[in-house]
Amino acid sequence: MTSRTNRHAEGLKQGDTGTAASELEHRRQLAVARYLDGDPIEVICQEMGCAKSWLYKWKQRYRAAESTWSQERSRRPKTTPSKTPEAIEAILIALRQTLAPDGSAPVSARVIQDHLRHHATTSLPSLRTIYRILNRQTKEVASPSTARHNSHDHLAPRPKSS
Numbered sequence: 001m002t003s004r005t006n007r008h009a010e011g012l013k014q015g016d017t018g019t020a021a022s023e024l025e026h027r028r029q030l031a032v033a034r035y036l037d038g039d040p041i042e043v044i045c046q047e048m049g050c051a052k053s054w055l056y057k058w059k060q061r062y063r064a065a066e067s068t069w070s071q072e073r074s075r076r077p078k079t080t081p082s083k084t085p086e087a088i089e090a091i092l093i094a095l096r097q098t099l100a101p102d103g104s105a106p107v108s109a110r111v112i113q114d115h116l117r118h119h120a121t122t123s124l125p126s127l128r129t130i131y132r133i134l135n136r137q138t139k140e141v142a143s144p145s146t147a148r149h150n151s152h153d154h155l156a157p158r159p160k161s162s
Helices: 003-008 017-036 041-048 052-063 086-099 109-119 127-138
Strands: none
Touching: 017 041, 017 052, 041 052, 086 109, 086 127, 109 127
16 A cells, blocks of 8 residues: 555554455545546545546546456566576576585585586576575575675675574
8 A cells, every 4th residue: 555545544454454455445436436427536636635647547447347447456577587497596506505515615606607607508697696596595695794896706605503
């Protein structure tokens, strides 16, 4: 919800998303119904405390004649074309386990990239991409002091501390 819709969802608890969603849907339906009844857009927006663009958005969705027109839609992209393929991620993780089977010595992104350069035929991920994949896999975040001068030569996932 935006700050504007938060103001109008008075009395709703933050964790009560079902009620908040139905309240917002009701507000959208009311605004469109008032528009269809002939109320001027300026008056509707002023009385409801909303922007004209908000009302135009819901008016357009109403005209699309979908039964779920008043429900919020996800803004998440349907695809992520720049995401590293899972097969390459699996290769990176397997390569790290091969180079350091006991996990005691961290394997840097540079070592893995060099190994891939000499042995792989797939496209080569950047050092930062390799580092992020390995770091995500170990569920650890590197300290800010390791990211100096935008050089990724020294980047390696930190060993798990006990």
